[in-house]
Amino acid sequence: MTGTTTVIPQRELVGDDKVGILPKRVNSLALARQLATSLDLQNCDDAFMVADLDHIVDRFNLWKKELPMIEPFYAVKCNTDPVLVRCLAALGTGFDCASREEIDIVMKMGVSADRIIYANPCKTRSFITHAKEKEVRMMTFDNAEELLKISMLHPTAQMILRIAVSDPTATCPLNLKFGCDPELVAPKLLKRAAELGVDVIGVSFHVGSGCNDANAYRLALQHTKNIFEIGEGLGFNMRMVDLGGGFPGAEHHLPFEKIAQVIRNALDEFFEDSSVRIVAEPGRYFAAGTFSLVTNVLHATQVPAFKITKNEKDERVGYMYYLNDGVYGSFNCILFDHVHPSGEPLFSTGGANYITTIWGPTCDSLDMIETKKMMPKMEIGDWIYYSNMGAYTSAAATTFNGFAKPNVVYIMSAEMWTSIRSSPHV
Numbered sequence: 001m002t003g004t005t006t007v008i009p010q011r012e013l014v015g016d017d018k019v020g021i022l023p024k025r026v027n028s029l030a031l032a033r034q035l036a037t038s039l040d041l042q043n044c045d046d047a048f049m050v051a052d053l054d055h056i057v058d059r060f061n062l063w064k065k066e067l068p069m070i071e072p073f074y075a076v077k078c079n080t081d082p083v084l085v086r087c088l089a090a091l092g093t094g095f096d097c098a099s100r101e102e103i104d105i106v107m108k109m110g111v112s113a114d115r116i117i118y119a120n121p122c123k124t125r126s127f128i129t130h131a132k133e134k135e136v137r138m139m140t141f142d143n144a145e146e147l148l149k150i151s152m153l154h155p156t157a158q159m160i161l162r163i164a165v166s167d168p169t170a171t172c173p174l175n176l177k178f179g180c181d182p183e184l185v186a187p188k189l190l191k192r193a194a195e196l197g198v199d200v201i202g203v204s205f206h207v208g209s210g211c212n213d214a215n216a217y218r219l220a221l222q223h224t225k226n227i228f229e230i231g232e233g234l235g236f237n238m239r240m241v242d243l244g245g246g247f248p249g250a251e252h253h254l255p256f257e258k259i260a261q262v263i264r265n266a267l268d269e270f271f272e273d274s275s276v277r278i279v280a281e282p283g284r285y286f287a288a289g290t291f292s293l294v295t296n297v298l299h300a301t302q303v304p305a306f307k308i309t310k311n312e313k314d315e316r317v318g319y320m321y322y323l324n325d326g327v328y329g330s331f332n333c334i335l336f337d338h339v340h341p342s343g344e345p346l347f348s349t350g351g352a353n354y355i356t357t358i359w360g361p362t363c364d365s366l367d368m369i370e371t372k373k374m375m376p377k378m379e380i381g382d383w384i385y386y387s388n389m390g391a392y393t394s395a396a397a398t399t400f401n402g403f404a405k406p407n408v409v410y411i412m413s414a415e416m417w418t419s420i421r422s423s424p425h426v
C-alpha cells in the first residue's frame with residue numbers, strides 16, 4: 001500500500017505479503033491514524049485493514065491458559081488471509097479445512113497432513129482423492145453415502161462422526177445442514193462404517209458460531225461419550241473428540257472464559273482419565289480481533305432526519321455517508337454472519353451528534369452498513385474505523401461494481417517476528 005512503507009520497516013513473511021515490524025507493540029487504532037494521515041498527504045483515500053498479528057499470539061496464549069487440554073485447529077474458512085494462517089502455523093495450531101483449496105493453502109505454509117482435519121461432512125469426490133494424495137486422513141462425515149465414497153476413494157481415512165447438537169440461540173446455528181442425530185442415526189452410521197471397513201476415530205460437533213449458551217458443549221460431550229461406547233463396542237478405537245467452533249472473537253456477553261469453564265467441567269465429567277485427543281476448530285476466536293477496517297467517506301450528504309427515522313414528525317437534520325467498502329465487500333458479515341458493526345470517526349471531530357445512515361459504495365440499496373446511528377458530522381475524505389473485522393469478512397468479500405477489497409497492512413512486534421521466524425512448527 002502506498003505510503004505505509006515510509007513509516008514502518010517491512011519484511012516478507014509469505015509470498016509478496018510484507019509485514020511491518022515495530023520495535024514494540026502499537027495498538028491498531030493508533031497505527032490506523034498514522035497510516036491515514038500519511039495517505040491523506042498523498043491524496044490516497046483507499047480503504048485498508050490493519051492486521052495486528054500480536055493479537056493472534058494473545059489469543060493463542062489465552063487458549064493455552066483456559067483450555068490447555070484442547071488443541072486448536074483453526075477454521076480456515078473464517079479468514080483465509082495467508083499471513084494469519086502462516087502465523088497460526090508457526091504457533092503450532094492445526095487447521096480445519098473444508099475444501100481442496102483450503103488444504104492447499106495451509107500445506108503451502110509447510111503444515112503437515114497430520115495437522116489437518118478435512119472438516120466437511122459432504123466432500124467433492126475429486127477433493128477426497130486430492131486429500132488422499134496429500135495424505136490428509138482425518139475427515140468428518142454425517143451420512144452413509146459419504147462413508148461409501150470414502151470406502152471407495154480413501155479407504156485409509158480416519159473418520160470423525162459429526163453429530164448435530166446445537167445451541168439454538170447461537171448467532172449462526174449450524175446443525176440444520178450438518179450433523180446426524182446423536183441417538184437415532186449415529187449408532188446406525190457406526191454400524192455401516194464397520195460393515196464397509198471404514199475406520200472411525202472419534203466424534204465432532206459444532207454448537208453454532210457465536211455460541212450464547214455454553215451448556216450446548218456439555219450436552220454435546222455427553223452424547224459424544226455415549227457414542228464412544230457404542231463405537232468401542234463395534235471394535236473402533238475411539239480416540240478423538242472435536243469440539244468444533246462457537247468461541248467468541250471479541251468481547252461477548254458470554255465470555256470465552258465462561259465457555260472454557262463449562263468445557264473443562266464437562267471434560268472432567270465425561271472424559272476423565274482418558275487418553276482421548278481433544279481438539280476444537282475455532283475460527284472467529286483467532287480472526288475477529290486481529291483485523292480492523294479503515295474506510296473513507298467518499299460522499300456525505302445532509303438529509304431530513306425523517307428519511308432515516310421514517311418518522312414524519314422528526315424535524316431534525318440527519319446525514320448519509322457513503323464509504324468505499326460495503327456489504328458486497330468486507331461488510332458481507334452483516335448478511336452472512338448477522339453482525340452489526342459499529343464504526344467510529346478515526347479522528348474525533350467532537351461537536352453534536354446527528355442521526356446517520358452509513359452506506360457502502362455500490363448502487364444497491366441493500367448495501368447499508370449502519371442506520372439510525374448517532375454520530376458527529378463527517379466530511380468527504382474523513383475516515384471511519386471499524387474494529388473486530390477479521391471474521392467472515394474478507395473471506396466472502398466480492399469486488400462487485402468494481403470496488404476493490406481493502407489492502408491489508410500487517411504489523412507485528414520485533415519480539416513476535418523473532419519467535420515466528422524461529423518456530424519449529426513450519
Ligand code: PLP
Nearest residue numbers: 075209210245246281282283284
Ligand atoms: N468448524 C466448522 C465445521 C465450521 O463450519 C465453522 C464455521 O462455520 C467453524 C469450525 C468455525 O466456527 P467459529 O468461527 O464459530 O469458531
